[in-house]
Amino acid sequence: MRQLIELLPHENIVYFGDTARVPYGNKSAEVIREYAVQDAKFLVSKGVKIIVIACNTASALAMDVVHAYSPVPTIGVIEPTAKEAAKLAGSKGVGVIGTLSTIGSEAYTSALRRIDSKSRIMTQACPLFVPLAEEGMFDHQVTDLVAREYLSQFTGKVDVMILGCTHYPLLRGAISRVLGNVVSLVDAGEATAKSVFELLSSSKMLNPQKSKPRYEFYVSDFPQKFNEIAESFLGRKLEFVRKVQIYSNGEIR
Template sequence: MDQPIGVIDSGVGGLTVASELMRQLPKEELIYLGDTLRCPYGPRPKEEIIQYTWEMVEFLLRKNIKILVVACNTATAFTLDQLRQELPIPVIGVIQPGARSAIKMSQNMRIGVIGTEGTIQSKAYPKALQNINSSIRVNDLACPRFVPMVESGVLSGPEAYKVVYESLKPLKDKNHIDTLILGCTHYPLLRDTIQEVMGEHVQIISSGEETAREVSTIMGYQKKLYNGDRVPHHQFYTTGRVEVFRSIANIWLDQPIDILENAKLTIN
């Protein structure tokens, strides 16, 4: 089926999911929209998150997408059920895939979750984990300093280490966890620093790989995969500063990308 996959995120974090989609589905075209102008979503009221998410969705629906990937954990937590009920296309979030992956990796069923204030307050990850295995013990922690740091382009070095260490200290002190879910798609951009702070004994889980696998499975089952032969042309939109978006995207995706700025959303 020659229609693109739509990916939405509050900023650059969803590029971690886009990268996996491009790797696992090399013939498929992506249209990515990052709402960098209004990022971060985590501290915003629920009603605002829902409004902004729908504005992004409506933008991509005009591009005739065949499946929607909500690559923002906060948006997934607050809008996934509604989107699935109201949209005529499949909608995939990042929370369930991340939870399943963590359960596969954990040996002692003691799992940590870090995310934005909104995601942590929603308790979406503890619910997802304990719906699968009620004996799992979950320690979750909001890390509100991570997203602004990533969006500004600080991904490593002394400043990044200091912020990550100070943010994760309450969780690190609970040294019984053996698995840590990066419950925000921005956080894999800080993965090496997070691993250094938490220690090699902690398995770090990001949901990108598992989410892309779920997209592939659903599109195969619904016969939505593109079966021709082509080099796909991906489109990336941002509502904010193109320069920062491009610099992070080119590093994370390891290739130049076509960024089409001026995504026309309703900006309040």
């Protein structure tokens, strides 16, 4: 969302955060696919012109079902991010970190191999990074220690690291301290926003209006510390926020 706002400052954005059912990262593929389609239906009911699956886990596991359902174009984070990483990769190869589900799905590995069948890929699930980021422990010795635990194995072995989870850019500092400056960190959000920009331009779907855009945030719950966490992600105050209900047969409204 933050990256989209930067790159597409005139687009209205409808955001849905399934806060009652997060985290998706350690649920089964079956449940993630069911929830992702319900989420997409909600966005379509709001009249959007394109759906961005701004979650690595949902993109990795549910891209096909959301695409099959959706009457509007759908962009996930995996393809654009893999493309960006492949562009930056040198002789050593690409590292990928993400949730258990994202890494377990091998979605990044498949996408990278489709671009270059000989690419060298190392992956690692980092399940503690999400709670650390949500605790706001961006620069804390605990986070440094956890980062060392997960990432030391990559030292000297990759030239690019895909931050394959929305939370990880918040831990960029700790991640860089282990990997060093020689490794480029590829932010899935940034790569995906570029892809959205390209799609909207090439298909002439950009908003012709240059007025101040409208941002609508919908969530399925107001969890503890919601505003605090949301604002640390977005870097701004949320103005329009509504709680929606998840109904019978998964309808959200």
